[in-house]
Amino acid sequence: MSVQRYAHPYIPNSAPEVKEKMLAEIGFASIEDIFADIPGELRLKEKMNIPKALTEYELERHVNKLMNKNQTTKENISFLGAGCWPHFVPAVCGEINSRAEFVTAYAGEPYEDKGRFQALFEYQSLVAELVDMDVVNVPTFDWAQAASTALRMAARITKRTELLISKNIHPDKLLIIKNYTSPDLTVTLIDFENETGTLDLNDLKAKLTVNTAAVYFENPTFLGSVEVNGQMIADLAHGAGAICVVGVDPISLGVMESPANYGADIVCGDLQPLGVHMHYGGGQSGFIATHDDPTFVMEYPSRLFGIAPTEVEGEYGFGDVAYDRTSFAKREKGKESVGTQTALWGITAGVYLATMGPVGMEEVGQGIMQRSQYAAKQLAAIPGVEAKFAAPFFKEFVIDFTQTGKTVKDINAALLAKGIFGGVDLTEHYPELGQCALYCVTEVHTQEDIDTLVAAMKSIL
Amino acid sequence: MKTSEGTIDKMKRIPRDHKVRRFHQAKWDEPVIFELSQPGERGVEVPPVEPQIVETVGDCLSQLPDSLRRKKRPNLPEISQYRVIRHYSRISQEVLGSDFNVEIGQGTCTMKYSPKINERFVRSPKMAELHPLQDESTVQGMLEMTYQLDLYLREISGMDKFSFQPGSGTQALFTQASIVRKYHESRGEGEQRNEFITTHFSHPSQAATAAVKGFKIIYVPADENGYPDLEALKELVSERTAAFAVANPEDTGIYNSRIKEFTDVVHAAGGLCCYDQANANGLLGITRALEAGFDMCFFNLHKTFSVPHACGGPATGAIGVTAELAPFLPGPIVDFDGERYFYKRDLKNSIGKVRSFYGVPPAVLRSYAWVRALGADGLKEVAEIACLNNNYLYHKILQIRGASAPYIQGRRLEQVRYSWQQLKEDTGVTTYDVQRRMVDFAHHYWTSHHPYVVPEPFTLEPTESYSMAELDEYIAALTHISQEAYENPEIVKTAPHNSTGHRVLESVLDDPDQWCITWRAYLKKTAQE
Structure with missing residues (x-):
């Protein structure tokens, strides 16, 4: 009995009898026939230099050995x-975000993936309570990209091109923002006070112009200080006709005021603190929030899930709000781009907030x-x-x-x-x-x- | 205990000869989570603060200026832990994940099996509890897997270096466009080369991300056989051409055997060539980006490399480039000096960054494990069987009344974009009707990306993960619906009948006065007088 008569566990139709049956059904002599359109000079002749297959148990031993070379933040x-x-990540978060229904779903419709729509609508709604605003998006990649999009939204709304950004933000975030906002927008940094780490208001005043689209600062700031002049910064921005964008750590909002209540027009931040493990940086997930003003809502590139009636009386339904904004509908004529981002972390953040209360x-x-x-x-x-x-x-x-x-x-x-x-x-x-x-x-x-x-x-x- | 009054004379085989699954999706009719709130309940306790800390620093909240102190607790629901679990477990059952259905109906997305062992790896504290700024000496295992996966992807693509930073295909496309811009800027042609050429079959994010990077989008039309038109491309390239971006095959599944001529034309005009390898599943070990003349490519680890889709991320679009473009990659990049793995940070023309830290390392870990579970031979077998499955499906779908596959008839690789144009003309049943009806038989089904170049489209991608019997089940459901369309179209048009939800009255979702994007907005907008 030859071992080769069996299929790889992940590839059912590699069972030889099945393969032959299927080839016969479609009238091909061999698998090679399927690739006949690929010219010989483009075919890979040599075998790839990749180690031979491991069985599941061998794989477990091998990967665990590698992972044991890592020292975690729990061991130190x-x-x-x-x-x-x-x-602290409540066990409930891990339980829900490891359910196969959520882990293996992708892009179903509201009537068959209703639970996905509902879970994300609920996440939007729960974060909305935290930030005290009526609109929150399906998550972006991370805070940095959420901030980038918030700034691009501001530029589209104001039809201006200059962004004023606090120097007291994560340097990597600044790199991401610069990449996402160039070449059409310019970034100017605003100093912070050496004593306090808070924004230098005089520097802000000096740099605001008639072309300032947005002022962006964070609370708490990257270097930790709480920004105590939020309302003043927002007033200065608004006085110049600019939009005030504030980045926030959502886990601070049980005790700290939401930026919405000191003048922020757009609030963004990272969901990772809300029930998502660090995953070596893979737990980052961004959100954007605004008031329910169509001028702002129509500038989101993200999916926005809304609640709606269905044809059945008494049944909740969910669906995409203003789908025609998106690049899914309009390609390059949509708002920036949308696609796979970090939905599972959004669902998790919802579970976290519902659990924490x-x-x-x-x-x-x-x-x-x-x-x-x-x-x-x-x-x-x-x-x-x-x-x-x-x-x-x-x-x-x-x-x-x-x-x-x-x-x-x-x-x-x-x-x-x-x-x-x-x-x-x-x-x-x-x-x-x-x-x-x-x-x-x-x-x-x-x-x-x-x-x-x-x-x-x-x-x- | 007897549970019913029914009796039979003799135990017999229970007839199981129905062709389509008699399915009904779970329906829990669960409230929205806010409706579960009972003041005084809680889901979890917060770690208590030691008395000595409180003694030393006091309540701390008084240190916040009044303007920054939250006045009112957030209006979150108060729910006990078990009820939270039941709520989310119930609504999870109202999701048709690929562990449940024969998920071949989401073409272009490669909905393959995500091995369970890999889920166990990523949930280990050895992955979940790592901080991205730990000393390199404490994450050698993670760095080793990252570096090795880079080597494997180089083998698969012929490219010279990979970055795992982009968080999805869309972000990989954005990264490609960023590299294109930076490359031309580095040669003093940044202003001049402002045209980005692609096709209507490309992913919507292809054009959308290039537009964010300031490029004008130019489309090469498809010729009558479904290939991008080479003669048209020759007319379109110029000293303004920044890049040509394309998948091969595109969503039609038709391999463009003249691809090298396309990349030659673009290179001759001074442009770069970007390969969208979201459709790479049928090409592993078969043909590579390098030989086809591409300067860069990307693989979606959440498609080809088995990372689960997670309702839409987190994910990874691993981007590979030639040696010439390696200095443009987002940093840092994992490297190896023969003894230890480390981050290389001095990328002289780097576009900067696209995602925080290093992207989504759990996706890298899963992909590494998946490649190791298959080996070189297994990867090639993945491609072969995925293409065999697709041609089998193609062969059978063309036998269904009302269905067709536009463009050249012959071989298709990983997937096919089909059309119900004939069905619609004959019966009035549209692809959307079929889509809603498919769920009645437990199948997810998708149309295609916009624009609908193929009328009444549906895009099927069987991958290597489903058995012949499962493919037959899917085919039987489509056949059944076609028959219904010709005989009793109303049942199709009024679908779904057996799903959790029903047709949503969507007009409110496009009306600013009525849309409700959060529960609080819903309560305000529907407040009773």
Whole structure:
């Protein structure tokens, strides 16, 4: 009995009898006949240099061996954030987002994939409560791309081409925004105050022009400080006829005011904190929110799912709102482009918010602030170590090691040897700050974790 | 215990000779989640803060200026954990995922089997609990798999370097357009080369993303056989040509054997050639981007490489380029020095970035595992069987009354864009009617991308994942519906009958005064006087 008589488990019709039967049915002598249209010079002659197949058990052993070379943030104590953050993920989130119905679905219609439409409509609705706005989109790729689209929306609405962006944003996000907004829009950076990390209002005033389409800032800022002048920035933007776009960390909104209530016209952010594991950066997922104003709604490139009646009395139905906006309907004449983005993380964020509820969101926000302030206070009590900015912050803060005479790189290497992932080294992107690191502390950190960090730091410095 | 009054004399075989599945989708009639709220309930407890922390820092909220302090709790529902689970489990049953139906009706999307072992890998803490800015020494396993997958994709495509940063096919198309622009800018021709040539069969995002990058979109028409018209292309190229982007085969499944002449024409005019390999499933180990003259290509890991579609992402459009274009890729890129894996960050002409960090690493892990489960021979077998399945399906569909496959009759590779034009002319039944009726037999069915170059279109892509019996089941359902259309069209036109939902009264979705994009908007707009 030859093993080759059996099909690969993933390829049922590779069973020889089936293959022969199918070839006979269509009148081909061999599989090669199917490829007869491909000229010989375009055919791959040699065998690909790819290792031979592994059985499932061999694969499990092999991949686990590779994965065991990774050390996780759970096996160590990690204070890394900067756009991807450790948060408590309720088991409910993983249960729902691993259901095969959601995992293996794609693009069904509202009557057969009703659950997909409903879950995403509910996610939109739940995030809408958090941001206190009436319109939220089906998720984009990530916060950076959500911000890019929000800015392009603003440019289309104002018919202007200049974007003013706070310098206090993630440098990678700036690269993405620049890529998504060039060549037709220009980006000008606005300084931040050295003392507080908040936006330099004088610099903003100086740079606003009659061609400013949008002013973009974040709250909390990339370097952690809370932007206390949100309303003033929004007023300045509006005074110049520009749109105010604010990026926000949604997990802060149980305790922090929504940007919608201090002048934001468009709010965007990342859903990853809402029940999505970090996945080495694969958990990022962007959202955009606006008021229910058709001028804004019609500029979204994204799918927007709405609730509607069906032909059956008493039945909820769901479907695409204003589908003709999209590139699916209009190609290059639609609004930017839409396609596969991060729907499953949107569904997950919905599950998270439904599970946490209003009290949970307030408690988690407050608990994060308490832990992060505690950590900053303990660290800053170490001789030579300082909190960089004198401003309130949410979960991230900058620690300045310049006075210790040691580099962040060396400190982080020493921490790593003790099983601690130190804060993100800022020296490459913000050399002007000196030897600074961005620390992230959330509800996943216990007092013991923080005290361990502080003790380790003392022993290193 | 007797449960019914019915009796029989003798146990007999239960007749199972019906040709189409007697299906009914789950219908839970579940409320919208806000309607489940019961004040005082909660779904999970938040990790408590230690008393000593509170003692040290106080309530902290008072540190926020009043303008930034949330005044009112968000109006989220309050629901116990089990009820949340039941809600989402129920509505999940109202989704027709590809683990349930014979998902060959979503052509162009390669709805193949996503192996369960790979789902276990990505849900391991060894993947899920990694932070993208960890020290490279702590993620050597992840980097090794990324680098090795790059090597495998080079083998499959002939390209010299891959980036896994783009988060889908659409973002890969955007990345291609970004590279095209940057390449011409680097040669001082950025302003001049502003025309991007593609075809009507290309994915809508092809034209849409190139337009975002400031290009004027030019379409090469199809000739009578369904190929892009080479003579027309010759007329269209000029010193303004930035790039030509095309799939081969396109959604018709017809392989353009003169593709090298196309890329030669574009290169002679100074343009770049971009290969959309969303349709690569039928080509693994058969033919490559390099020999056909392309400068870059991309593979959708969520199509060809088995990553599940997840209701629409997260996903990956892995983009590969020639050595000349490698410095233009979005960074950083994983490299290997013989001892350790590391990130190469000095890409001198890099377009910057398109997605945060490195893209979607779980998709890379799944694809790596999938390639290792197949090996070189298995990958080629995937292509062969996918094409065999498609030609089998093609052969059978053409026997269905009212169905056709426009353009040249002969071989088709991975998929076919079919037409019900004849059915519509004969019976008035449209492709949308068939689409709604198919779900009554448990099948998902899709039309095609816009524009409908093929009238009354439907696009089927069987992949390698479904058995002959399953293909026969799908064919039987289409045959049955065709027969219904000729004999009793009303049953088709009034479908669906057995699905969760029914036809949505869509006009409200296009009216700003009536559309309700969130529950709160719905409550406001439908408030009773």
